[in-house]
Amino acid sequence: MNFRVKAIILDRDGIRRALTRIAHEIIERNKGVDNAVLIGIRRRGVPLALRLAEKIKQIEGCTVPVGFLDITLYRDDLTQLGYHAKLSRTEVPFPVTDRTVILVDDVLYTGRTVRAAMDAIMDLGRPKAIQLASLVDRGHRELPIRADYVGKNVPTSSREIISVQVEEIDGQDQVLILEKTE
Amino acid sequence: MRLIIRGGTVVDPVRGRMYPSDILIDGERVAAVEKRVQARGARVLDAKGKLVLPGLFDMHVHLREPGQEYKETVATGTKAAMRGGFTAVAAMPNTAPVTDTPEVIRYVLEKARDAGYARVYPVGAITRGSRGDELSEMGALREAGAVAYSDDGRPVVSAAVMRRAMEYARMLGVPVISHCEDLTLAGGGVMHEGFTSTRLGLRGIPAAAEEVMVARDIILAELTGCHLHIAHVSTAGAVRLIREAKARGVRVTAEVTPHHFTLTEQAVEGFNTLAKVNPPLRTAADVAALREGLADGTIDVIATDHAPHAAHEKEAEFDAAAFGLVGLETAVGLVFTELVATGVLDIPAVAAKMSLNPARILGLPAGVIEPGAVADLTVIDPEATEIVDPASFASKGKNTPFGGYRLTGLPYATVVGGKVYIRDR
Amino acid sequence: MLTIAGLSRKQRERFFLGGKRLPSKHCLGLAALSAKEINEILENAVPMKQVISRDIKKVPALRGKTVVVLFYEPSTRTRVSFELAAKHLSADTVNVSASTSSVVKGESLVDTARTIKALGADLVVLRHPSAGAPHLLARLIDVPVINAGDGMHEHPTQALLDIFTLRERKGTLKGLKVVIIGDILHSRVARSNIWGLTKLGADVHLVAPPTLLPAGIERAGVTVHHRPEEALVDSDVVMVLRLQRERQRQGLIPGVREYARMYGLNAARLALARPDAVVMHPGPINRGVEIADDVADGSRAVITEQVTNGVAVRMSVLYLLTLGRGA
Numbered sequence: 001m002n003f004r005v006k007a008i009i010l011d012r013d014g015i016r017r018a019l020t021r022i023a024h025e026i027i028e029r030n031k032g033v034d035n036a037v038l039i040g041i042r043r044r045g046v047p048l049a050l051r052l053a054e055k056i057k058q059i060e061g062c063t064v065p066v067g068f069l070d071i072t073l074y075r076d077d078l079t080q081l082g083y084h085a086k087l088s089r090t091e092v093p094f095p096v097t098d099r100t101v102i103l104v105d106d107v108l109y110t111g112r113t114v115r116a117a118m119d120a121i122m123d124l125g126r127p128k129a130i131q132l133a134s135l136v137d138r139g140h141r142e143l144p145i146r147a148d149y150v151g152k153n154v155p156t157s158s159r160e161i162i163s164v165q166v167e168e169i170d171g172q173d174q175v176l177i178l179e180k181t182e
Numbered sequence: 183m184r185l186i187i188r189g190g191t192v193v194d195p196v197r198g199r200m201y202p203s204d205i206l207i208d209g210e211r212v213a214a215v216e217k218r219v220q221a222r223g224a225r226v227l228d229a230k231g232k233l234v235l236p237g238l239f240d241m242h243v244h245l246r247e248p249g250q251e252y253k254e255t256v257a258t259g260t261k262a263a264m265r266g267g268f269t270a271v272a273a274m275p276n277t278a279p280v281t282d283t284p285e286v287i288r289y290v291l292e293k294a295r296d297a298g299y300a301r302v303y304p305v306g307a308i309t310r311g312s313r314g315d316e317l318s319e320m321g322a323l324r325e326a327g328a329v330a331y332s333d334d335g336r337p338v339v340s341a342a343v344m345r346r347a348m349e350y351a352r353m354l355g356v357p358v359i360s361h362c363e364d365l366t367l368a369g370g371g372v373m374h375e376g377f378t379s380t381r382l383g384l385r386g387i388p389a390a391a392e393e394v395m396v397a398r399d400i401i402l403a404e405l406t407g408c409h410l411h412i413a414h415v416s417t418a419g420a421v422r423l424i425r426e427a428k429a430r431g432v433r434v435t436a437e438v439t440p441h442h443f444t445l446t447e448q449a450v451e452g453f454n455t456l457a458k459v460n461p462p463l464r465t466a467a468d469v470a471a472l473r474e475g476l477a478d479g480t481i482d483v484i485a486t487d488h489a490p491h492a493a494h495e496k497e498a499e500f501d502a503a504a505f506g507l508v509g510l511e512t513a514v515g516l517v518f519t520e521l522v523a524t525g526v527l528d529i530p531a532v533a534a535k536m537s538l539n540p541a542r543i544l545g546l547p548a549g550v551i552e553p554g555a556v557a558d559l560t561v562i563d564p565e566a567t568e569i570v571d572p573a574s575f576a577s578k579g580k581n582t583p584f585g586g587y588r589l590t591g592l593p594y595a596t597v598v599g600g601k602v603y604i605r606d607r
Numbered sequence: 608m609l610t611i612a613g614l615s616r617k618q619r620e621r622f623f624l625g626g627k628r629l630p631s632k633h634c635l636g637l638a639a640l641s642a643k644e645i646n647e648i649l650e651n652a653v654p655m656k657q658v659i660s661r662d663i664k665k666v667p668a669l670r671g672k673t674v675v676v677l678f679y680e681p682s683t684r685t686r687v688s689f690e691l692a693a694k695h696l697s698a699d700t701v702n703v704s705a706s707t708s709s710v711v712k713g714e715s716l717v718d719t720a721r722t723i724k725a726l727g728a729d730l731v732v733l734r735h736p737s738a739g740a741p742h743l744l745a746r747l748i749d750v751p752v753i754n755a756g757d758g759m760h761e762h763p764t765q766a767l768l769d770i771f772t773l774r775e776r777k778g779t780l781k782g783l784k785v786v787i788i789g790d791i792l793h794s795r796v797a798r799s800n801i802w803g804l805t806k807l808g809a810d811v812h813l814v815a816p817p818t819l820l821p822a823g824i825e826r827a828g829v830t831v832h833h834r835p836e837e838a839l840v841d842s843d844v845v846m847v848l849r850l851q852r853e854r855q856r857q858g859l860i861p862g863v864r865e866y867a868r869m870y871g872l873n874a875a876r877l878a879l880a881r882p883d884a885v886v887m888h889p890g891p892i893n894r895g896v897e898i899a900d901d902v903a904d905g906s907r908a909v910i911t912e913q914v915t916n917g918v919a920v921r922m923s924v925l926y927l928l929t930l931g932r933g934a
Contacts, residue, residue: 070654073666073696079932083632084647087654087926123663377823381638383738383760383795386822453739497717499737501758 010175018151023055044106047168067092074116097125108134111145190229195533237269237558242485249278260299262577266510267593269558270301282307284326332359348408357409362395416461418471437483440516455503490579518591636761656919669698692921751928766799781808789848
């Protein structure tokens with residue numbers, strides 16, 4: 001299967017600006033971040049959550065706890081995965097009960113990942129609220145879920161793929177639209 | 183009814199040679215063996231490019247009748263024999279009831295006559311019910327047609343009983359065929375004892391379980407003067423013991439099966455019950471020793487130990503699965519592919535080990551092609567190749583580990599008393 | 608062709624697996640697994656252990672799946688461990704044990720396999736006294752089969768939990784001197800451990816009288832000893848096997864008392880091992896026979912840890928075998 005780059009949606013600076021804006025929105029919406037925790041959904045939600053925490057620290061001068069969530073065991077399509085779906089550790093080394101949990105992911109698509117992540121969070125405790133931050137919202141929701149903070153809304157067709165690349169994992173920062181060429 | 187086998191290469195195991203010749207068969211007997219025979223109105227079997235051997239004789243076959251007709255009958259077993267190129271078989275007595283009375287012998291012979299395929303020579307039990315204690319009526323069995331005595335499938339545990347049996351057999355002029363296995367050493371094992379059995383966690387049967395008994399029976403043969411024939415030799419140690427005994431002049435002969443000279447314990451990998459057999463498949467060193475024993479004459483006979491079973495008896499846990507495999511319809515192919523093509527045996531030696539020697543051991547006038555001899559012949563196409571397909575077997579038993587094997591050198595036609603059976607036609 | 612960086616696993620698999628159902632994979636023994644596959648199971652057991660140490664010890668991974676736990680031999684420990692593992696993953700479990708089922712009525716494994724298939728099991732865990740029975744079952748049904756112990760052959764999940772415990776304790780298996788003492792001949796636990804440990808680079812030593820050693824075991828890349836004193840020096844791990852008292856009746860050992868004297872792990876013998884050596888036992892323990900009380904209850908014993916880890920490792924195996932099996 002081959003892919004063609006159809007468009008670059010966000011470059012390095014674009015990603016930086018989007019995250020800065022989201023950080024401001026989080027602070028504004030929650031009237032500060034005293035009760036907030038950031039939880040990145042593995043894999044690319046993790047560096048994004050860390051960057052958001054860094055930005056919030058720059059703006060507010062306080063440290064927001066950051067956790068990482070592996071939602072594989074909560075997925076509804078587990079049996080359709082290939083043989084080697086490796087699990088990662090969930091690292092939420094703080095209680096989530098009565099906190100405002102801000103889930104961070106790279107792409108919001110069907111909403112199923114977020115559904116799984118919310119279930120996973122609930123099994124860790126009883127948060128006061130759960131909010132969702134996503135770098136890209138590409139539409140095509142299959143569940144009644146929407147993001148509280150969006151970096152960029154990108155209308156797509158289901159033939160297309162959104163490729164989010166982050167320096168920590170992929171060696172560079174950019175968001176692309178790819179198209180199957182077959 | 184006259185038949186000419188035209189243009190084949192006749193194999194003479196007595197003189198150890200091969201020569202091109204026609205063979206004229208008149209009724210049940212060979213009428214002429216000449217370069218070119220003419221006979222008006224005779225049917226002609228074209229044997230150009232093919233080998234004509236004296237009828238092959240498998241002296242170790244389980245026909246299962248009476249008592250286990252769901253595995254095999256005399257009819258299906260003898261048909262499988264013909265399809266495999268055998269004109270005669272010796273039927274082992276572990277039937278139900280055991281062939282320990284003249285009635286069972288007569289029953290088997292009658293079934294064989296009715297079937298009209300390969301000839302059957304029954305082997306009588308050494309002991310009643312093959313239980314290993316009281317001797318069977320060996321004289322009466324002989325009169326009814328038993329050609330040898332054996333408790334095959336089980337060893338005669340008591341050395342004293344074996345001694346008496348040998349004394350009797352010697353008097354009657356019939357060999358004792360010994361299934362050599364010390365049951366205490368075999369210890370309920372299900373495969374060869376070695377690294378493979380260790381890895382598979384299966385109980386092993388050490389080579390010593392066979393060798394201890396071979397040694398005992400050789401000593402008893404020496405004591406009694408009886409002709410001892412060792413069935414299905416599987417270990418290098420057993421070959422060595424037999425070689426030494428022969429050198430001392432002990433009346434001992436021995437047979438090996440195609441599966442023992444072809445396969446090793448590795449065939450059991452993956453818990454393949456089709457390779458579960460007793461004695462078990464051994465090591466590569468044992469296979470080499472068996473081939474050496476065949477080549478130097480220590481081992482006189484190739485016999486199949488044809489042991490048909492129903493599918494469900496093999497589709498089971500390895501421990502619970504039946505021992506044994508069918509051999510009649512793959513024997514010639516395996517001998518040619520594994521022994522002739524590799525130079526272990528030449529073709530006259532094959533005729534000796536599969537026809538002449540078994541006949542001699544059992545005191546039967548067979549194994550030669552000459553005017554006046556019974557017209558039992560096997561025509562082999564040394565170039566024919568097949569991929570073994572158990573579904574094509576005439577035997578009820580499809581339990582072979584050789585399914586999918588490519589064999590070259592196959593029976594083409596089997597002639598029993600002048601009647602021709604052409605394979606797969 | 609473009610390398611697909613920046614795609615989630617889900618996206619990748621949507622495109623490459625295309626919703627196909629993959630053939631069953633089984634867990635039949637460690638002899639058949641590569642070091643990579645063993646490590647995959649161990650690594651996935653880490654998050655599983657996290658799950659069972661939470662307040663809510665349950666994830667929905669195997670929701671709606673039915674795990675049949677089929678035991679032809681009595682064993683509470685292993686059965687309960689598998690059941691718990693399945694339940695933590697939200698699977699439904701059905702217990703079939705030899706005493707309650709048609710097994711005792713002489714129904715063959717082949718017939719039972721057909722029943723299991725008809726019942727729509729998604730996974731079968733089989734304990735059977737015959738070596739290779741799980742292989743037979745795996746050939747008969749297109750459902751993943753986990754070997755929970757077959758005759759003297761293998762008990763892969765026990766060895767995996769042993770190895771998992773060692774990895775937790777020691778970090779790596781590479782170069783670790785592991786001494787296995789006892790009835791190696793009849794032990795499927797020992798066999799599975801031998802294959803697993805050697806594949807992961809451990810230096811494995813066996814100690815037993817010659818009558819309790821299986822033929823040709825040296826070929827497994829292990830060192831064989833007859834005296835524990837000789838083997839225990841500088842060892843990192845001592846794995847003690849259970850001695851069945853019937854071995855005396857079978858004539859394999861002159862006596863249980865003598866065995867305890869010659870091979871039992873006591874404090875004096877354990878003192879030969881490294882100061883940080885750990886003591887393992889697959890249970891159930893014959894106190895005073897293969898292991899002295901003070902050693903079994905001592906600080907170096909990790910026997911209860913083994914039990915907890917057993918659940919995590921079995922969850923990992925259940926999880927991995929469910930992948931690719933379609934909805």
